[in-house]
Amino acid sequence: MTAKETTFELVGDIDESGLLANLSRKGFNHVKCLCELHANSVDANACHIIYDISSETIKIIDDGKGMAHFEKMFSLNRANHTNEMALGVSGIGAKAALSILSQHTQVSIFTRCENGEHLCATVPWDKMHESGKYTKMIEIRKMTVSEIENFNKDRIDFGRTTGTTIRFFHNSALENAIKLNFKEKKEEEKKEEAVPSILPQDRLSNIYGKFHNTKVMYRHYADEPSTLPLYDYFEGDDNEFYTGKRTDTITVYKNKNKNKNKEEESEPWFIWRNTLENVDYEICRIGRGWSKTPSKVKVYVTESECIGKFVVVTGHRKDDNYFCPASTELPKADVIMNPYDTEHGLNRANFDYLCKPKILRNSQVIGVMDLPGLSSASTRANGVLMHKIHHVRCEINYSTLSSQNNEMDGIVGTQENKIQLICNIPDQMVRLIKQIKEDKHAEIWSSFINIVDGNTIPQPVSEPVVVVEEPVIKVEEPIVVEEPVIKVEEPVIKVEEPVIVVITSPVINDDITEPHVVPVIATEHLTITVATGKCLLNQWNNSQVDSDVLDKIIIEMIYKYQSKCTQDQVDDFLQVMDKNCRFTVVMNIIGKRYPENQQNREMLLGSELYRLYILSFPNTNLQL
Numbered sequence: 198m199t200a201k202e203t204t205f206e207l208v209g210d211i212d213e214s215g216l217l218a219n220l221s222r223k224g225f226n227h228v229k230c231l232c233e234l235h236a237n238s239v240d241a242n243a244c245h246i247i248y249d250i251s252s253e254t255i256k257i258i259d260d261g262k263g264m265a266h267f268e269k270m271f272s273l274n275r276a277n278h279t280n281e282m283a284l285g286v287s288g289i290g291a292k293a294a295l296s297i298l299s300q301h302t303q304v305s306i307f308t309r310c311e312n313g314e315h316l317c318a319t320v321p322w323d324k325m326h327e328s329g330k331y332t333k334m335i336e337i338r339k340m341t342v343s344e345i346e347n348f349n350k351d352r353i354d355f356g357r358t359t360g361t362t363i364r365f366f367h368n369s370a371l372e373n374a375i376k377l378n379f380k381e382k383k384e385e386e387k388k389e390e391a392v393p394s395i396l397p398q399d400r401l402s403n404i405y406g407k408f409h410n411t412k413v414m415y416r417h418y419a420d421e422p423s424t425l426p427l428y429d430y431f432e433g434d435d436n437e438f439y440t441g442k443r444t445d446t447i448t449v450y451k452n453k454n455k456n457k458n459k460e461e462e463s464e465p466w467f468i469w470r471n472t473l474e475n476v477d478y479e480i481c482r483i484g485r486g487w488s489k490t491p492s493k494v495k496v497y498v499t500e501s502e503c504i505g506k507f508v509v510v511t512g513h514r515k516d517d518n519y520f521c522p523a524s525t526e527l528p529k530a531d532v533i534m535n536p537y538d539t540e541h542g543l544n545r546a547n548f549d550y551l552c553k554p555k556i557l558r559n560s561q562v563i564g565v566m567d568l569p570g571l572s573s574a575s576t577r578a579n580g581v582l583m584h585k586i587h588h589v590r591c592e593i594n595y596s597t598l599s600s601q602n603n604e605m606d607g608i609v610g611t612q613e614n615k616i617q618l619i620c621n622i623p624d625q626m627v628r629l630i631k632q633i634k635e636d637k638h639a640e641i642w643s644s645f646i647n648i649v650d651g652n653t654i655p656q657p658v659s660e661p662v663v664v665v666e667e668p669v670i671k672v673e674e675p676i677v678v679e680e681p682v683i684k685v686e687e688p689v690i691k692v693e694e695p696v697i698v699v700i701t702s703p704v705i706n707d708d709i710t711e712p713h714v715v716p717v718i719a720t721e722h723l724t725i726t727v728a729t730g731k732c733l734l735n736q737w738n739n740s741q742v743d744s745d746v747l748d749k750i751i752i753e754m755i756y757k758y759q760s761k762c763t764q765d766q767v768d769d770f771l772q773v774m775d776k777n778c779r780f781t782v783v784m785n786i787i788g789k790r791y792p793e794n795q796q797n798r799e800m801l802l803g804s805e806l807y808r809l810y811i812l813s814f815p816n817t818n819l820q821l
Contacts, residue, residue: 595609
């Protein structure tokens with residue numbers, strides 16, 4: 198051996214006993230384990246999933262397509278659904294779930310594909326954990342005749358002979374996990390604020406609520422059978438929601454630049470397509486941080502590729518106990534649970550969960566996210582915040598092909614156990630979602646104001662009709678009628694002094710700091726009508742004058758002429774209204790509260806707008 202020669206050895210191995218022990222440390226509890234196995238049946242396109250409990254065994258039965266490559270199911274960390282639109286990600290969930298749910302006892306798995314053989318796998322978790330070995334411990338064989346008969350019998354009602362059955366020895370922990378999803382709640386849990394025995398984020402009905410084509414059933418040797426009611430808040434037609442459902446899209450781009458022959462990837466770029474305006478918005482970088490609110494996209498990066506899309510759905514299910522077409526006042530900050538929630542076993546104990554937007558991956562709910570400034574703790578402040586945070590619901594769904602290095606999963610923070618989400622969504626996307634939810638709130642709340650305003654317009658009081666009966670006069674002797682003395686009073690002519698109107702609204706000329714005193718003759722008020730004010734508002738809107746003066750005038754009009762909100766409620770509402778929305782509110786107030794036929798009312802909205810307009814823009818040519 199020369200001096201330049203060196204010796205080395207290759208090292209590295211896997212401690213299988215440690216691997217088996219760590220299967221119980223993946224963040225799974227029994228109900229989450231059920232969710233993992235349920236996902237496999239959904240990925241197999243099962244139309245029926247049955248949780249069957251007998252005194253000796255517990256079986257999970259589906260009528261899906263079965264497993265074509267049965268042996269691959271038991272390969273740890275193999276992504277069995279690579280480049281498929283599937284729920285599985287890492288190839289670890291089913292193995293951990295089987296180990297935990299069996300309580301380290303033997304599990305038998307039976308499967309058959311279309312035109313395939315009836316196969317059975319025996320997984321001896323007891324021997325595997327005892328020996329510390331996983332490799333080559335699982336036996337796959339053909340089913341016996343009796344096993345085939347039982348396999349077909351379990352599916353005879355569905356008209357199918359394909360699918361998968363997982364059979365456990367009976368244990369109380371697994372039985373209880375299944376019962377929690379299906380059985381009627383105990384009496385104490387039916388109370389409005391009782392803490393449920395299973396969290397909503399662990400319920401099969403919530404996690405797989407979008408899969409309406411899969412019927413999930415429960416069979417128990419000592420109980421009545423039942424079917425799992427699926428919870429999908431946004432199911433149904435638009436007319437079941439106040440102002441309908443709203444759907445927006447946030448597209449994720451990745452910019453690529455060449456530098457020293459190496460491809461360097463920049464941070465993702467989130468573009469929100471506002472469905473109402475058909476305009477793109479983004480959150481811009483300011484220094485080392487990000488802007489708080491979205492702005493219109495001005496520059497598009499040409500060297501970029503689309504990573505994926507997030508579909509954001511917002512809405513509020515109708516509830517006449519909360520607000521109805523006959524309501525004469527706006528909702529308060531009282532906690533009113535939506536009937537759809539209570540029908541699906543969600544009560545006030547789940548209030549915080551319901552306030553948060555849900556994140557869905559390929560239609561499976563994998564977690565929730567927080568929005569800055571929209572905490573459930575703030576809902577008791579007033580009716581506006583209660584509506585914005587709790588009643589307006591939001592869900593974010595992304596569809597992606599499964600792989601272990603999926604970029605969309607990386608943006609969201611999806612883990613091996615998908616239901617144990619570590620939400621690390623970037624601030625840019627979080628702020629876009631917040632704006633989308635606030636916009637939907639503003640749209641619905643504005644419709645509430647219009648309804649209340651329309652229901653509380655003072656109705657003209659008709660004068661009562663007085664019926665005067667003529668007296669019956671019995672003439673017994675001549676009546677002497679004296680002629681009445683008519684006293685004519687000369688009319689008193691009252692000369693009104695000119696009305697002095699003090700305008701304290703700010704004007705464009707910054708040199709003027711004192712309030713303006715403008716003499717306006719009272720008779721001039723009668724020639725300036727509501728139609729004049731409408732014309733001025735339309736003139737401002739059409740010319741798109743971007744002036745703080747105009748905005749302040751509009752805000753003053755809302756303060757002065759609304760009648761059903763307190764000052765604090767108006768302040769809260771104005772925070773989420775842009776100038777166009779404020780303009781719309783004022784136009785609605787003019788149209789509903791001041792009909793154009795009321796020409797003779799002094800100080801109509803039109804005359805006030807006219808004076809403010811002239812003071813703010815003295816050189817403007819008024820075209821009426």
